[in-house]
Amino acid sequence: MKSNPGGQIDVGDIIGRDVLIESLWSILAEQSVIITAERRIGKTCVIRKMQAQPPPGWTAVLRDLERFHTAFEFASSVFEDVTAHLRQWKKAAKHAQRLLESAGGVEIAGIIKLPDGKTTDWKELLSKSVEDLSREPKADRLVFFWDEMPYMLDNIRRREGDQTAMEVVDLLRSLRHGPAGFRMVLTGSIGLHHVLKHLRDADYGNQPLNDMYSVEVTPLAPEDAVELARRLIRGEGLASTDLEQGARAMAGAGDRFPFYVHHIARHLKMRGLPANPTTIEQCVRDQMLDPHDPWELRHYRERIQLYYPQDDRVALALLDLLSTASDSLGVDDILRAIKSQLAFGDRDRLVDLLRRMERDHYICRDSGGRYRFRFPLLQNYWKLERGLGQ
């Protein structure tokens, strides 16, 4: 197996996600799922594996929604997927087709063709497509894996307005509650809560996702991360006097993120270096200091202003503080330290910020409710980036 940071991984080479995938299928039997995770942790690998290897009785379809800019484009894609699915069972999406025909449109080989400039009601198209699905109980259950849902909602919001974006999430919610047993798995590289916050700012008061089960993809389990590293060392033909030691060092240095472990293997390969603890440690440092930012870590710093526009300075001070703290810190410790740097003393606002930063995977709480950096690798990067003591 070759290193492939950021690329598409063969389903057979996706390691350490079987327990998670099994639990996701059992949840899907009852309700739809939102997969949350920090970027580059391997969400797409999880859904690709689920799509490729569904359990008996299920069929999965994967769509990257980022390309859709209108609700009609989205509804059309659902119609196309439903049509393709039912065709396998020698059935058709009759109601949705009838709707299209009434608008003068035709569907050929799953592709909708409407007269130039004409569209149809996207809500009806979406609803009828899902309805058609429910009318064929003998067919496998179809689950939609919708990647980059937040980007699509943002695209629709920009192109067609907040109202249409709100209607999309509301309609999906009502369809999930319909008789069809309509199932979806939503993922995205930005949290849906950011898009919803924008909609709430535009007076949207609903909770359109609170019926979905939220599952977080975490870094690999220690042994799985070591197994990945082992396979990469072998696959890349890296020299190593002690494969086990090299694999453990690589898994640890990459914080058990598959993306970083792949990057380390690639870096060593391209420079002809062996996989041993010294070269791996040096590799991580080189990558963190590389002006081209191959690990894309600068993003964690740059998105602060975007994510927390009202509290960006507090967020920076908070992360600076936690990055150099030798232990976890409580809310009052943090507030006290921030007060000494900024004119900020609102405890409730700080608690709200801490929650949001926790949801964005910067920080986490220990069993005593005290805060620390979520990922040691990110903590080390933060210290380097911000010129804080090593």
Add this chain to the structure above:
Amino acid sequence: MKEPALLFRTTPPRTPRTIRERFEVQRSDLILDAEERIRESILTGNKHHLLFVGGAGLGKSHLLRSIVDRIEAAAPLREKLPIAWIPEHQTIPSYLDLLHRIYLSAGLRSPDRFPISDLTPAYEAPGDSATARIEATLLERLDGETMLLVLENLDRTFAGLQDDGQKRLRALLQESARFSILASSRTLFEGISDRTAPFFGFFQIEHLSPLTEEETRTLLKRIANLKGDRDLSDTLTTPRGISRVKAIHPLLRGNHRLVVTLSNHLDSNRLDELATAIEGTLDDSTPEYLALLARFSPQQRRIMDELSRCGHPTSVKEIAQKLFITNQTASGQLKDLRDRGIVTSTSRGRESLYEPTDSLLRLCPAFLDLGTSGVRPLVRFLRSWYEEVENGELCEDYVAACLVLAPETADRDSLDERISKLTRKASRTKTLESLGKGLVLSLRSHTQMPPTRESADAWIATWKRQAHSFAELKIPLRLFATGLQSLAEQDFRILYDLASEERAVLRELLEGQGLTPDQPRPRRP
């Protein structure tokens, strides 16, 4: 001597494989690695997407061709691999057009598998339906196999696709998992480096390096062998040949295409006529330079012209003043040029200094400006500077002579007289180049005991008065003055008043004396 016409300079992929492999320098490991990754992409569900980034003339097309050659040569893969190659000259204005080109290119290679007739329904369908149809046809024809997409100048392709097209392409790649991309680009660009862009983090990026001095020599030697020029090949391993390549290297900066072009103007006899060979190289490259200029806006052309005219790294303020534009305009344009890799910026204290990155953009303006002596003086100086055998002893004599002529050793009139005598003697004996080299080398003796500012100023002024009329001494005088001033001030930032080639000479000299000119020191109080 054999006919060298098979070596295609601007379209290296046209050069026959057997010949290309014979002068492959520097990239063997990269090619092998890429081949392994593409092979894995074809045979398994892992899909690698590789992007090679490097400026004009750094051998990107050559590299892509070599990788594809190796993949095609591997027997089990040849039959299996559908390839679509979008060359750099093709304009891609939309996602639909990209899909169309991909299909046509694959059809050229495998007409039975990708028949043009399959496109008829798409030709008859409107806009989005046509896109969906070609996508569907392509995937149907691939029938579960993986296609290798070779995309030259990905930056320009992505500019044509725009955000929507990029998102559609990404969706096709992600959903189908039937493509592996091998791409090149002159620079990093927004479509892959902006964190909100669909292809951010998607590619495995390798930055291509220019040739080192050693690699330049190896490449010239291999081309000489290819041409059957045994004399040149042998000479390149002698001290004379090594010193000539040392002189060439700062000028061509390891640009593969320029080195290949230069090889057309070199033989063992002409190795001594470096200026003629370099001029021949620039003459051959002028159409490429003009094409490069044509891509800039009129405002950017003026800026590039000014940067080339200045000859040394230049600040935003200086550019703005000389072009009668605001600092903001100059800064914005320079930032854009920097992001595209056209200029390089260096920090000097708080200010950023800019200079052209590309050898063509630095050397061609001087070559084309008929009112000057072009690049000849610089080439001749570098040739003389790196000459180690023929004029070594003479140079050291001149070093000694220059050291004696210090302001402390005589009054102004006497010093003027003695320097004048020395330069006239060098002129008479046709050894001005050696005198110039000796003058610069004399700086070595001042690194441990730098002169005072006053002394340095007096010294520089005297040399300028007595030597400025000799063209051969113009560059050495500039180096001597800048070097002495930086030593007197203990501030190496002054070196940025020199062009990069001249700066490299002084930096090497100072480093040879244990100094670190790249680390700025505080000015003397």
